Amino acid sequence: MSMRGKARNGTGDFWRPRAYLAFLFLFIASSVWGQTYRNLSQARQAASSAKTADSLTTVLKTAITQLPVRDSIALCEEFEPKVPAAFKAELRGTVGGLYLLLGQINDAKSWYAKAAGLDKKYTMQALRLAIMAGDQKTVLQLLKSESLSRESQEIAAIWISLLDGEYSKASATANQALSSTTDPQSRREILFLKYIADFGLYGTANSSILKEFPLSIEADMIQGKVFSSAPLILSVGLSWLGSPTILADLAQKNLAKQDNNKSDSGQWLQVGYFSAKENAERLSRNLSAKGYQTRIVETKNSNGDSRWAVHVAAKDDWQKTQSMLKDQGYESYLVQP
Structure with missing residues (x-):
């Protein structure tokens, strides 16, 4: 496990910090406590x-909802040693x-990680951040925690393999996990990570996430409807996010034909659609190796x-x-010959 040994600054929305729920509770509670703090x-x-x-x-709790973020951090760090044990893990988180x-x-x-030392519910979030930061020592320590579920x-x-560029290993681990994972949240993430791994391997991929979780953010990302933040792109190398779509544009018509194999006659199924010719050639080679007759067809999008x-x-x-x-x-889907 190398994770390239580099810290990765920034997170984006992908990490979904649970702190937002705590802030909502604290905001509601502060209206009851009624005290106002104008500054640190x-x-x-x-x-x-x-x-x-x-x-x-x-x-x-009241001050956190009213002060700027950096002032809230300074206040909490200063008084964290003095808070009761029952509140210490929550404050650290x-x-x-x-x-x-x-x-x-x-x-x-x-x-x-400090919070996880007192309350195991923080272990997975600490582990995610340690992986993203490239902190191998902390990752290995947290992976030993008995509180981590098999899915976690x-x-x-899978994340470690992706960050190391080991797409084949990531895909194999994802396949194994999917065979026994029923928890919807875990399954959704694993399906998405498998999609990334397969795309890294073959230059194309599909995912049952479109059927299992059609309204999820991951499904929208796969279909090119939304795009991730820069930190996620840097973390896992999603070079394909610069393209408007991954699979074919269903409205695309009048493709200019270029034979890549034997015949132009008969029926054809479109399997991939790319902005880079080398990716199309890679997929074509993979399919040909599996015994399929292939061709590559060039066209222009609306921007030329x-x-x-x-x-x-x-x-x-x-x-x-x-x-x-x-x-x-x-x-795949059927296209006009």
Whole structure:
């Protein structure tokens, strides 16, 4: 496990920090407590004057909802040693979430790891951030935690393989995980990571996530409807996100034909659609190695940019060929000859 040994700064929305839910609760609760802190100095004075552990907890919870993020961090870090044990893990996790909002991955990782030392529910978030930061020592320590579910361990293993560029290993681990994972949230993430791994391997991919979770953000990303933030692209090398679509544009018509194999006659199934010709050629070679007759067809998009489609010749029954392709992990649809 190398993870390239480099810290990866920034996170994007992909990491979904659970701190947002805590902030919502704290915001509602603050209206009950009624105290207002206009600046860090006022909040620090109130915290210093707190007579009991419970009153200190109340001051910190209220101040977090009112102060700027950096001031909230400073206040929490200063008084964290003094808070009661029952609140310490929550406060550490909150500080980690605040650092995450600032995109300071190493600091967020450290505080989530501290929180996990007291409450195991923070272990997976700490592990995610350690993987993203390239902190191998912390990753290995957290992977030993008995609180991690099998699904969490497998997700972590897939991420590590992707960040190391080991697409084949990531895909194999994902396949193994999917065979026994029923938890919807875990399954959705594993399906998406498998899609990334397969695309890295073959230059094309499909995913049952479109059927299982059609309204998910991952499904929209696969279809080119939305795009990830820059940190995610840098973390896993999603070079294909610069293209408007991964699979074919269903409205595309009048493709200019370029034979890549034997014949232009008969029926054809489109398997891939690319903005880079080398990716189309790679897929064509993979399909040819599996015994399919292929061709590459060049066309232009609405902006006049070249695009390349990969077609497979259908045999006597195109639906049978389509089924064979699907069994081997390729989605396809019938196109005009």
